[in-house]
Amino acid sequence: MxxxxxxxxxxxxxxxxxxxxxxxxxxxxxxxxxxxxxxxxxxxxxxxxxxxxxxxNKSGFIGIVVKNLSHPFMASLVKHVENNLYTNGYKCMLCEVGDNPNRIEEFVEMLQRNVMDGIICCADIPSSVSLAEIHRPIVMIDRYVTEGIPCIHSDHKRGGELAAQALLSAGCKNVLYFASSATERGCSMDRYRRFAEVCKQHKCKITAIDAGSKILNFQSGPTIWKKYISHFDGIDGLFTADVTAAACMKMLQKKGIKIPKKLKVVGYDGLDFTRFLTPELTTVCQNVPEIAKRSVDTIIRMIDGKKIEEMEQIVDVTFRKGEST
Amino acid sequence: MxxxxxxxxxxxxxxxxxxxxxxxxxxxxxxxxxxxxxxxxxxxxxxxxxxxxxxxNKSGFIGIVVKNLSHPFMASLVKHVENNLYTNGYKCMLCEVGDNPNRIEEFVEMLQRNVMDGIICCADIPSSVSLAEIHRPIVMIDRYVTEGIPCIHSDHKRGGELAAQALLSAGCKNVLYFASSATERGCSMDRYRRFAEVCKQHKCKITAIDAGSKILNFQSGPTIWKKYISHFDGIDGLFTADVTAAACMKMLQKKGIKIPKKLKVVGYDGLDFTRFLTPELTTVCQNVPEIAKRSVDTIIRMIDGKKIEEMEQIVDVTFRKGEST
Structure with a gap:
């Protein structure tokens, strides 16, 4: 050669x-x-x-960090981020954190060593990592971190409102909100706050359970659910993420509880597979392609040394009526 | 600094x-x-x-190429490849081909320019790319390419056999095999051959349809299905990939066809979401973690200049009984 x-x-x-x-x-x-x-x-x-x-002095690589690629939301996010990076002439480095938060620390160190030009992160930052001191391009998805680091997220407030309205207009009086601590630490907490606010305004009783981050996992669903079955007594409405909603519906149906007749369910995320559930899930859809596009646009502006005008960018959500409400 | x-x-x-x-x-x-x-x-x-x-003269990067990250099989494959690469001290570069096969050509060029040390590829190679002439570490998943390039895949032959046995033992006499050309070009064609063989041995009628690669997509499912509804007349069994199976079941149920009473369905892949379908899908499961592990082990052996003993590695499949048979 x-x-x-x-x-x-x-x-x-x-x-x-x-x-x-x-x-x-x-x-x-x-x-x-x-x-x-x-x-x-x-x-x-x-x-x-x-x-x-x-x-x-530029690697041409941008990293994307996600918690769990088995989750369809994360897979779709990585897909669209990668596609947008490609369109902009960048290569995509992937970091799936899983149960090892140290991986984020190592990935950020690689950013400091110029292995990458920037990182788009959709995972919780461990307390050992201080992003404020790094002064390199980082964009967060769904998590506020510190001043100077842009955050892009869905309009979770509006999402909570849409879900509450759907359950209320279906006549619910006693609803359950099923959360996972892993996602709720970030801006998605706004979803619950607004959901609870609208429910309370309409004198609808609301119970919130935090089942921990493991609930987001397909595999652990059925086993974890056994733990929470008692919380469904007397409940006529449920609002939770799509994957959890699917696991709940399956469990409730096995116990002979008819959906939507006895209990209405609204999911969150708008994942494709929920169209194939029986009944088809009513859900609030996040616009993943738009979240990905804005993240990539923002990180490239940062790499190019341009000023970021909007440190918080909020992407619209939409309501998709299924058969579960 | x-x-x-x-x-x-x-x-x-x-x-x-x-x-x-x-x-x-x-x-x-x-x-x-x-x-x-x-x-x-x-x-x-x-x-x-x-x-x-x-x-x-080593980048420390290994690339993973997949057709479509929205497909849960691909997302799971990328997850496990990335995790195994990390364990072995490599970083993961991602290439999602989508509808742009030129991306593979560009990715392979990057391999030639030493941007990466190797590529694990689970996507069809366009005819413009001659991997035989590249002499750099490449491992294929599910596709035979050329001598000297290792191929790792599930025991699709056994998968076809397990599916046929499930439908036959449920009493099926007239079954439909729904394929996507994109996956069938590779070794998964073995799945159909063996499936058809076992069906014919038992005097079971078999019809095969090739619906093209778009059928693997969640979104296009419902619309594409309208085209194929007539093929279901008189059919009492169906064997197809999980995503397609889910779309079919939804459509058939909407037309009032009871599953499994009137029609038995066996999926292929073993995707998690099929546990949440009603009825829960009976499916042949691919062992994605093992496919990923072997791919990574093999590419690292190649990078380290070691001899590859087995140019074809076959990973066991398992049968998961659901409620659709």
Whole structure:
């Protein structure tokens, strides 16, 4: 394989000149450029991208951090972030945190070491990591962190309102809100607050349970649910994330509780698979493509050194009526 | 921020010595090493990973290519590949091909330019890309490509057999096999062949439809299904991928066709969401964690220059009885 040295010899110039020509930096006459390009073509020279990026002090990589890729919301987010990064000429590095929050610390360290140009993060930041001191491009999804770090999230407040209205207009008087602590630490807490507010305004009783982050998992659903069955006594409405809603509906139906006749269910997220449930789930849909697009646009503006006008960007949610309300 | 030069000055050695010490290459006395490490600590020096990797001629990145991350099988595969890469000290680069097969070409070019050390690919390779000529580490999942490129896949033959046995033992006499051309080009064609073979041995009529790759998509399911409704006349059994099975069951139920009473359904993949369907789907489960583990083990062996003994690795499938048979 031809090296940069071979190109320089063939073009009759120095290695530095070839490097400058390929990186588009510094002045080089058109005549020299042409000689170099001819040599590159004749020798079929492939520049070493690592070396090029080192020269530019830019890696061309942007990282995306998520908690759990098995969750369809996260998978869809990663898909759309990756697609938007590609469109903008960036490569996508993936970090799935799982049960190992240290991974975020390591990923952020990689950002500091210039392995990446920026990070889009949709996972809780462990207390050991102080993002305020990093001064490198970071965009958070669904979590407020610190001043100077943009946060993009759905209009969870409106989401809570839409869910409450759906249950209230279906005649619910005693509803259950099933939360997972992992997601509720961030801005999605707003969803519950507004949901509870609207319910209370209409004299609807509300019970909230925090089942911990494991509830978001498909596998653990059925077993965890056994723990919470007693909370469903006397309840006529349920609001929870789609995956949890699906697990609940299955369990309730096995106990002979008819949905929506005896109990109305509203999900949150708008995941595709809920269209195939019986009854089809009524749900508040997050606009994942838009969240991904804004995250990528924002991180690229930061990398390019541009000013970020809106430190908080709120993306509209929509209501999808199914058969569970 | 301290540079390698600062470390060299503080340790009283040359930059080359510091570089060799940090990269673990060449002989350096223990005394010198200790001086360097002390300087690194005192100055809180963070080596530039790009520069280090350039020195090692290794990027530390491995790419994973999938067709569509919205598909839960692909999302789970990426999750487990990423987790295994992390455990082995590699970083994960993601490429979601979508409807743009040129992306594979670009990704393979990046492999040639040493941006990555290897690629694990679970997507169809466009004819413009000749992997045989690349001579860089590539592992295929579910697709035979060319000699010298390892292929890891489920025991699709056994999967087809298990599905046929389930439908036959439930009394089916006239079954439908619903395929997507995108997946059938690879080794999963074996699944259909064996399925058909077992059905025919038992005098069970079999109809096969190729609905094209779009059928694998959650969104397009309901609309595409309208096109194929006529094929269900007189059918008493169905074998198809989980996502398609879920879409079919929903459509059939809307038309008043009772499952499993009038029609038995067996899915393929073993996706988590099918546990929440009504009736719960009977399905043949692929062992995604094991496929991911073997892919990563194999690509690392290739990167390390070790010999690959098994060019085809077959991972066991299991049968999960639901309520749809």
């Amino acid at each position: 031809a090296s940069i040295r071979d190109v320089a010899i063939k073009a009759g110039v120095g290695i530095g000149t070839v490097s400058r020509a390929l990186n588009g930096s510094g002045y080089i006459s058109d005549e020299t450029k042409q000689k170099i390009m001819q040599a590159v073509e004749e020798l079929n020279y492939k520049p070493n991208e690592l070396a090029q990026n080192l020269f530019r | 301290a540079s390698i030069r600062d470390v060299a000055i503080k340790a009283g050695v040359g930059i080359g010595t510091v570089s060799r010490a940090l990269n673990g290459s060449g002989y350096i006395s223990d005394e010198t090493k200790q001086k360097i490490m002390q300087a690194v600590e005192e100055l809180n020096y963070k080596p530039n990973e790009l520069a280090q990797n350039l020195f090692r």
